Each structure stands twice: as structure tokens, then as C-alpha cells.
Amino acid sequence: QQQVKQSPQSLIxxxxxISIINCAYENTAFDYFPWYQQFPGKGPALLIAIRPDVSEKxxxxxxxxxxxxxxxxxxxxxxxxxxxxATYFCAATTGWNQLIWGAGTKLIIKx
Amino acid sequence: xxxxIQSPRHEVTEMGQEVTLRCKPISGHDYLFxxxxxxMRGLELLIYFxxxxxxxxSGMPEDRFSAKMPNxxxxxxxxxxxxxxxxxxxxxASTLGGASxxxxxxxxxxxxxxx
Numbered sequence: 244q245q246q247v248k249q250s251p252q253s254l255i256x257x258x259x260x261i262s263i264i265n266c267a268y269e270n271t272a273f274d275y276f277p278w279y280q281q282f283p284g285k286g287p288a289l290l291i292a293i294r295p296d297v298s299e300k301x302x303x304x305x306x307x308x309x310x311x312x313x314x315x316x317x318x319x320x321x322x323x324x325x326x327x328x329a330t331y332f333c334a335a336t337t338g339w340n341q342l343i344w345g346a347g348t349k350l351i352i353k354x
Numbered sequence: 355x356x357x358x359i360q361s362p363r364h365e366v367t368e369m370g371q372e373v374t375l376r377c378k379p380i381s382g383h384d385y386l387f388x389x390x391x392x393x394m395r396g397l398e399l400l401i402y403f404x405x406x407x408x409x410x411x412s413g414m415p416e417d418r419f420s421a422k423m424p425n426x427x428x429x430x431x432x433x434x435x436x437x438x439x440x441x442x443x444x445x446x447a448s449t450l451g452g453a454s455x456x457x458x459x460x461x462x463x464x465x466x467x468x469x
Contacts, residue, residue: 277455284463285460285462285463286445286447286460286462286463287397287460288459289458292457336455341399341402341410342399342458344397344399345396346396347396347397
């Protein structure tokens with residue numbers, strides 16, 4: 244019940260295309276859903292986050308879509324660029340600062 | 355602020371040796387986390403501290419692993435004795451607790467190779 248399931252494991256998208264990464268959870272007590280971005284040789288860094296009282300949050304080319312009834316949320320990267328190539332992690336928490344992490348998605352943007 | 359500082363960045367050791375990883379969190383942060391990342395298991399939380407006190411160490415894989423936080427600006431993760439399956443990247447992260455969730459800031463990691 245504490246798991247966050249992330250898919251796909253890897254994703255290849257052409258430059259300019261839309262990248263979509265999906266996550267699902269079971270614990271309805273989760274109240275904060277961040278996405279972290281990790282470049283090779285670096286630690287993860289917060290990209291964007293959402294609370295369950297909104298269905299969508301957009302920051303530049305990055306959008307989180309949240310479906311509370313389905314217990315799913317997804318990251319959309321519009322106009323994907325080679326610089327977006329990284330590993331993306333979804334996560335969830337009940338506010339105790341302890342994140343429950345997805346398994347990660349390795350995204351490759353082909354020029 | 356310099357961010358979360360970890361040392362060493364790379365460590366190569368032989369099986370059976372003691373390994374000590376170090377972390378300096380961001381000043382003022384009261385939560386500190388130790389993670390391990392491998393291809394097979396992804397990002398795993400090993401232990402976290404609040405105000406220098408260990409809160410949850412259920413992720414520590416074995417008694418060979420131990421972590422301490424003697425003060426607000428320093429933490430260590432020790433593996434003794436080390437084994438080849440401990441090879442991974444170990445991250446330290448810190449955050450400021452409060453009424454609402456705050457971003458975890460990660461260090462650059464320590465890549466550990468146990469031969």
C-alpha cells in the first residue's frame with residue numbers, strides 16, 4: 244500500500260515530441276506528489292510537485308496531471324529537448340518528509 | 355549556501371574493509387536522509403534523522419551498516435565489513451521540516467565500489 248508504481252522504465256522520444264511518464268499509488272493518505280529529475284553523475288533535484296486538491300500543474304514545458312479518483316498522476320514534457328534526457332522519479336508522501344519513490348524512468352530525447 | 359556536501363565522491367575498497375561516507379547538510383535543515391541507488395533496486399531510503407536523532411532505520415540492509423549524526427552539520431554512514439553487493443551510489447539529502455512538505459536537496463553522491 245506504500246508503493247508508488249512508475250512506468251515506463253525507459254522512454255525514447257524524438258526532439259519536439261511529448262514525453263509522458265505515469266505513476267500510480269494506493270495510499271489515499273498521500274498528500275504531496277513531487278517529481279524529481281536526475282542527470283548522470285548528479286543527485287536527484289525537484290522538478291515540479293502537486294497536491295491532490297488540483298488536477299493539473301504547469302511549469303514551463305513540464306505539466307503534472309493528477310487523477311485523484313484513479314489514484315494516478317503523470318508528468319508531461321512538451322516540446323521535449325535533448326537537454327531533458329535524464330532519469331525521472333515520481334514520489335509521494337503524507338507530509339512526514341519521508342518520500343515513497345517510484346522506480347524511475349530513463350528518458351532519452353533523440354535529436 | 356554550497357548545498358549538501360558529500361565525501362568522498364568515489365571510493366574503491368576491497369571486500370572486508372571498513373568504509374565511511376560523510377555528509378554535511380545544508381545549514382538550518384533539520385532532516386537528513388541517506389539513500390542508496392542501484393540499477394536493480396533504484397533509490398532506496400536507508401535511514402533518516404530529525405534534529406540529529408535517527409527516526410527510521412528500517413531501510414538499513416544489515417547490521418554491517420550504521421549511521422550517526424553527532425551534530426546538525428555532520429553525518430556518517432559506515433559499512434563494516436564491506437561486501438561487493440554494497441557497491442552503489444550513496445546519496446545524502448537534507449530538508450527543512452515544517453507544517454508543509456519541503457524539497458529534499460540531494461548531494462552529489464558517493465560512488466562506492468567494493469572489489
